[in-house]
Amino acid sequence: MSSKVGKDIAINGDGAVALAWKQMNPDVCAAYPITPQTIIVEDFAKYVANGEVDTEFVDVESEHSALTLCTTSSAAGARTFTATASQGLAYMWEMLPITAAMRVPVMMAVANRTVSGPININNDHGDVMSARDTGWLSLFSENVQEAYDMSIIGLKIAENKEVQLPVLVNLDGFILTHAIERMTPLETHAVRDYIGKFEPMYPLLDTDRPVTHNLMDGPLYYFPHKYQMVIAMNNALGVAKDAMAEFAEISGREYHLVEEYMCDDADYVAFVLGSSFGTMKAAVDILRAEGMKVGVAMPRVYRPWPAQEIARIMKGKKGIIVMDRHLSIGSYGPMYPEICAAGALNDTMPKMYNFIYGLGGADTMVSDFVSVYKIVEGGYAKDVNFVGVKE
Amino acid sequence: MVNIANYQDLIIGSRVIEPGNSEKFNTGDWRSMCPVVDTSMCIDCLTCWVYCPDDCVIVEDSKLVGLKTSHCKGCGICAKVCPKKAIVMKEDVQ
Numbered sequence: 119m120s121s122k123v124g125k126d127i128a129i130n131g132d133g134a135v136a137l138a139w140k141q142m143n144p145d146v147c148a149a150y151p152i153t154p155q156t157i158i159v160e161d162f163a164k165y166v167a168n169g170e171v172d173t174e175f176v177d178v179e180s181e182h183s184a185l186t187l188c189t190t191s192s193a194a195g196a197r198t199f200t201a202t203a204s205q206g207l208a209y210m211w212e213m214l215p216i217t218a219a220m221r222v223p224v225m226m227a228v229a230n231r232t233v234s235g236p237i238n239i240n241n242d243h244g245d246v247m248s249a250r251d252t253g254w255l256s257l258f259s260e261n262v263q264e265a266y267d268m269s270i271i272g273l274k275i276a277e278n279k280e281v282q283l284p285v286l287v288n289l290d291g292f293i294l295t296h297a298i299e300r301m302t303p304l305e306t307h308a309v310r311d312y313i314g315k316f317e318p319m320y321p322l323l324d325t326d327r328p329v330t331h332n333l334m335d336g337p338l339y340y341f342p343h344k345y346q347m348v349i350a351m352n353n354a355l356g357v358a359k360d361a362m363a364e365f366a367e368i369s370g371r372e373y374h375l376v377e378e379y380m381c382d383d384a385d386y387v388a389f390v391l392g393s394s395f396g397t398m399k400a401a402v403d404i405l406r407a408e409g410m411k412v413g414v415a416m417p418r419v420y421r422p423w424p425a426q427e428i429a430r431i432m433k434g435k436k437g438i439i440v441m442d443r444h445l446s447i448g449s450y451g452p453m454y455p456e457i458c459a460a461g462a463l464n465d466t467m468p469k470m471y472n473f474i475y476g477l478g479g480a481d482t483m484v485s486d487f488v489s490v491y492k493i494v495e496g497g498y499a500k501d502v503n504f505v506g507v508k509e
Numbered sequence: 510m511v512n513i514a515n516y517q518d519l520i521i522g523s524r525v526i527e528p529g530n531s532e533k534f535n536t537g538d539w540r541s542m543c544p545v546v547d548t549s550m551c552i553d554c555l556t557c558w559v560y561c562p563d564d565c566v567i568v569e570d571s572k573l574v575g576l577k578t579s580h581c582k583g584c585g586i587c588a589k590v591c592p593k594k595a596i597v598m599k600e601d602v603q
């Protein structure tokens with residue numbers, strides 16, 4: 119194992135993603151800079167300029183062009199990466215469902231940032247949550263190490279013949295993208311062995327076998343093609359498990375469809391995404407020391423939605439807290455209804471609570487999460503609660 | 510119930526791997542008006558052959574011998590450009 123694992127380095131989240139990209143050596147990269155994703159593209163552009171990768175780096179005039187180029191480049195048969203955030207992802211939105219429907223495994227890093235307005239550049243999950251229904255796989259990371267690891271695992275899942283869907287690799291803007299942490303990279307040869315050679319399906323540049331991509335579908339074909347994507351997403355659950363198991367063998371780091379912390383005997387379990395998982399683990403430690411039986415879980419894989427795993431965790435709990443770092447204004451946070459739906463697979467439902475927190479980068483500390491559990495246990499929680507907002 | 514294709518029969522990504530197979534798709538199906546030619550009036554100028562966007566005019570030895578309407582969408586250009594009014598558009602009853 120030791121020959122596959124590199125030396126520890128200090129690096130920020132964007133740098134870690136760029137490093138993973140360098141080691142994976144994509145054929146094509148097209149991206150447009152936007153805070154807080156910019157460092158990924160800057161770092162990677164340096165690797166290109168220094169000849170450390172074989173990538174064709176394309177400067178584009180917008181995110182819409184970036185994703186259009188990446189989609190068609192992947193259709194042509196090239197392993198293709200891009201990155202964006204916030205308004206950039208919003209500007210890509212028109213292409214997002216097309217990329218997925220074309221079944222091309224483009225990989226995109228998303229440095230999660232809120233979507234304006236009011237204008238704000240800080241972290242929440244407004245960008246990726248607005249892209250969740252487009253047919254892209256979506257993975258979340260808690261820290262810099264995981265942003266690096268998910269970049270590698272994500273590609274492996276996306277390119278699997280049974281999946282063939284594009285993938286969003288999420289890392290929280292600033293909290294991970296700009297924070298320097300200690301990280302253990304893999305050796306480049308181990309990364310390349312793991313991801314293997316890209317074998318595109320029906321590439322446009324295979325001139326011996328001419329193919330037309332993305333035809334207009336009448337009602338006769340549209341629904342069946344969408345249903346094929348449903349099957350691919352279902353396949354992705356098993357493929358992700360295998361990809362994570364294989365990754366654990368070379369890295370020693372184990373990942374799951376849903377990460378759990380102290381959930382087994384807990385009365386109250388919270389579900390949360392991204393870097394807040396770490397903050398909530400600290401809150402759980404404090405409350406456990408006080409004798410309160412609480413736990414926290416993170417859907418590592420958000421698309422496909424691991425409903426069975428979530429239902430298993432919810433079974434027999436007194437209460438479930440869903441922490442959403444985004445809000446469908448006039449309804450709930452985006453994850454809350456989906457957790458409820460997963461819980462409905464069980465015979466009985468726990469009490470359900472939705473907490474909206476950290477919008478537009480509002481700092482949410484360990485003490486805030488401690489309060490969340492205490493408000494729920496004390497019976498003061500409503501169905502939707504707003505952390506830090508004086509109601 | 511709705512009549513839709515079997516997903517197992519389709520290639521993912523709305524792809525077609527058989528080149529030139531659009532010929533098998535009879536775009537004339539949705540036509541409402543159909544051109545009819547009176548060959549006795551035709552002078553074989555072949556203006557209709559030049560103008561037809563769907564390659565429906567059958568020509569043999571530089572002479573018009575008929576219209577193949579499987580891909581004719583009934584646009585009426587042939588009737589419009591015919592100098593002898595040998596082609597007329599008639600309501601299509603199939």
